[in-house]
Amino acid sequence: MKVSVDRNVCYGSAECAHRxxxxxxxxxGYGVVRxxxxxxxxxxxxxxAAEKCPSQAVLIDE
Structure with a gap:
């Protein structure tokens, strides 16, 4: 399963990087996948991280 961050939606809470x-x-100023x-x-x-992202910018492609 692929994970990505939609930079057009991300507003930089850094929640993904913390989790x-x-x-x-x-x-x-944006979350990115390493x-x-x-x-x-x-x-x-x-x-x-995807579930808790406040802007719902973390995407998982199943």
Missing amino acids: APSVFAFVE SGQEDTGADPLVRE
Whole structure:
């Protein structure tokens, strides 16, 4: 499962980076998926980050 962050929707709460810092980073005011971590959508911490994202910018493509 692929995970991504929709930069058009993200408003920079950094919630994803706090919940799953090994997968997400906070760069230039936005959450981003770290290089090489795009296939971690099944990880429970990534799923939690997607559910708790206040702007719903974290996307998991099943």
